[in-house]
Amino acid sequence: MSNKMWGGRFAAGPSDIMEEINASIGFDRKLASQDIAGSKAHVAMLAHAGIVSSADADAITKGLDEVGAEIEAGSFTFSRALEDIHMNVEQRLADLIGPAAGRLHTARSRNDQVALDFKLWVRDTIDALDAQLADLQQALAEKALAHASAVMPGFTHLQSAQPVTFGHHLLAYVEMISRDRGRLRDARKRLNESPLGAAALAGTSFPIDRDMTAKALGFDRPTANSLDSVADRDFVLETLGAAAICATHLSRFAEEIVLWTTPQFGFIKLSDAFSTGSSIMPQKRNPDAAELVRGKTGRVVGALVALFSVMKGLPLAYSKDMQEDKEGAFDALQTLSLTIAATAGMVRDMAPDLKRMKASAGAGYSTATDLADWLVRSLKMPFRDAHHVTGRIVAAASARAIALEKLSLAEMQAIEPRIGAEVFGVLGVVRSVNSRTSYGGTAPANVRRQARRWIAKLKAPAK
Ligand code: ARG
Numbered sequence: 314m315s316n317k318m319w320g321g322r323f324a325a326g327p328s329d330i331m332e333e334i335n336a337s338i339g340f341d342r343k344l345a346s347q348d349i350a351g352s353k354a355h356v357a358m359l360a361h362a363g364i365v366s367s368a369d370a371d372a373i374t375k376g377l378d379e380v381g382a383e384i385e386a387g388s389f390t391f392s393r394a395l396e397d398i399h400m401n402v403e404q405r406l407a408d409l410i411g412p413a414a415g416r417l418h419t420a421r422s423r424n425d426q427v428a429l430d431f432k433l434w435v436r437d438t439i440d441a442l443d444a445q446l447a448d449l450q451q452a453l454a455e456k457a458l459a460h461a462s463a464v465m466p467g468f469t470h471l472q473s474a475q476p477v478t479f480g481h482h483l484l485a486y487v488e489m490i491s492r493d494r495g496r497l498r499d500a501r502k503r504l505n506e507s508p509l510g511a512a513a514l515a516g517t518s519f520p521i522d523r524d525m526t527a528k529a530l531g532f533d534r535p536t537a538n539s540l541d542s543v544a545d546r547d548f549v550l551e552t553l554g555a556a557a558i559c560a561t562h563l564s565r566f567a568e569e570i571v572l573w574t575t576p577q578f579g580f581i582k583l584s585d586a587f588s589t590g591s592s593i594m595p596q597k598r599n600p601d602a603a604e605l606v607r608g609k610t611g612r613v614v615g616a617l618v619a620l621f622s623v624m625k626g627l628p629l630a631y632s633k634d635m636q637e638d639k640e641g642a643f644d645a646l647q648t649l650s651l652t653i654a655a656t657a658g659m660v661r662d663m664a665p666d667l668k669r670m671k672a673s674a675g676a677g678y679s680t681a682t683d684l685a686d687w688l689v690r691s692l693k694m695p696f697r698d699a700h701h702v703t704g705r706i707v708a709a710a711s712a713r714a715i716a717l718e719k720l721s722l723a724e725m726q727a728i729e730p731r732i733g734a735e736v737f738g739v740l741g742v743v744r745s746v747n748s749r750t751s752y753g754g755t756a757p758a759n760v761r762r763q764a765r766r767w768i769a770k771l772k773a774p775a776k
Contacts, residue, residue, distance in 0.1 A: 318400055338391050340640050341398045347433035348398050349381045351426060354529040355509060356417055364420065364519050369413040376410040399423045420521050422513035424543040424631040429509045433530065435552050438646050439501045445653045446494050450487045451771050452660040457483040458764035462757035464742045465580065465670035466679060473677030476742040479665055480760040487767050489562040496555035504548035507532035511542035514630040544630040549638050553617040556649045560613040563656050567606035570659060574600045580670050581663045602659055606652045613649055616641035674742040678707045678717055683739045692731050702729045
């Protein structure tokens with residue numbers, strides 16, 4: 314049978330394999346509610362502009378609501394022969410209300426329709442992700458406040474560098490997520506122009522009111538160029554870009570959770586709720602959720618790369634290649650949502666082993682910089698000289714395999730005679746973190762202030 318939508322030009326129907334490669338209904342049914350909302354706005358505008366009668370518009374609107382209810386109830390039969398969500402909805406509308414349904418597609422094409430539906434979906438998804446990310450920030454900031462003065466090792470090259478506090482470390486992620494939210498907000502702002510009315514690519518000869526549909530659907534304005542309207546997928550690329558960066562942040566944190574839960578680090582424990590066992594090794598507690606947050610990042614980044622590859626060679630305006638924009642984006646953004654939820658769950662669940670963190674914070678001569686700074690302050694040495702003297706003192710301690718503060722004053726004075734007993738005042742890890750009061754530094758007072766600032770900001774109604 315030839316196709317009902319374009320059967321005028323076609324004598325026969327598509328081959329089975331043609332139908333299979335062509336159909337998107339298997340995944341774009343996800344856009345059903347957006348498709349119906351878009352159609353309702355469109356037909357209301359058509360009636361307002363006198364392009365369809367108000368009787369037909371009413372029938373179409375009621376019919377669309379009915380179709381929407383059927384889809385929501387699960388009683389709708391999706392048909393692959395009808396290719397995509399747009400034609401599935403329209404065909405069902407025709408079954409329900411008869412020939413008036415045929416007027417809905419006036420001054421519209423599936424090209425502007427799909428751009429519209431997908432923009433609406435991406436916009437809703439960004440809003441949901443933003444709320445989830447705010448919740449994750451909340452969890453991190455609360456944990457940070459609770460552990461503002463808990464000392465742990467800070468690393469560079471994953472080698473003990475200088476002591477920091479656990480709260481400070483957690484707040485680093487609050488900052489990253491704040492930028493992630495900003496990027497998503499930017500993407501939302503830029504995408505919020507309505508493509509509806511661009512029609513196939515050139516606009517339409519009907520006296521449509523694009524401002525009216527834009528407003529009805531919550532857009533800031535209509536898009537200004539009809540070709541761009543149907544060819545643009547940067548709104549997806551930009552959102553996936555922001556999502557990929559966010560997933561990368563979560564992945565770095567997940568990697569730390571994996572490290573911290575090892576018996577070797579032993580910095581945190583995840584409860585049974587966020588651990589899994591091994592079917593053969595009875596002693597094991599595996600951080601599978603963290604590993605999967607890390608692993609699923611590949612899918613998010615992959616979707617971005619895949620869509621870049623789809624778009625890079627496409628001439629204007631619409632090409633069917635662009636139907637490949639959806640599955641990756643659906644999967645990536647759903648994946649991100651799941652990983653945000655799992656990360657928030659782990660943050661709330663994790664119990665730090667404060668003793669162990671603190672003991673480890675002193676390992677690897679992590680207060681050597683404090684000694685060098687002391688030499689600069691007390692002996693007025695240039696920092697480079699202080700660095701050299703400290704290096705020799707660390708070497709002396711290391712040769713005896715003891716901590717810096719375990720060297721005797723005489724041993725230190727053998728290297729730098731002007732060192733006095735006051736030096737022992739700066740060598741402990743607690744003193745070290747307490748002294749780092751520069752703005753953005755790890756001093757517990759700073760951490761407390763920053764955690765409180767975030768908690769207050771996250772509670773305030775969004776502007
Ligand atoms: N299912 C299509 C897509 O997702 C809808 C647009 C089809 N347009 C067309 N001219 N065939 O891209």
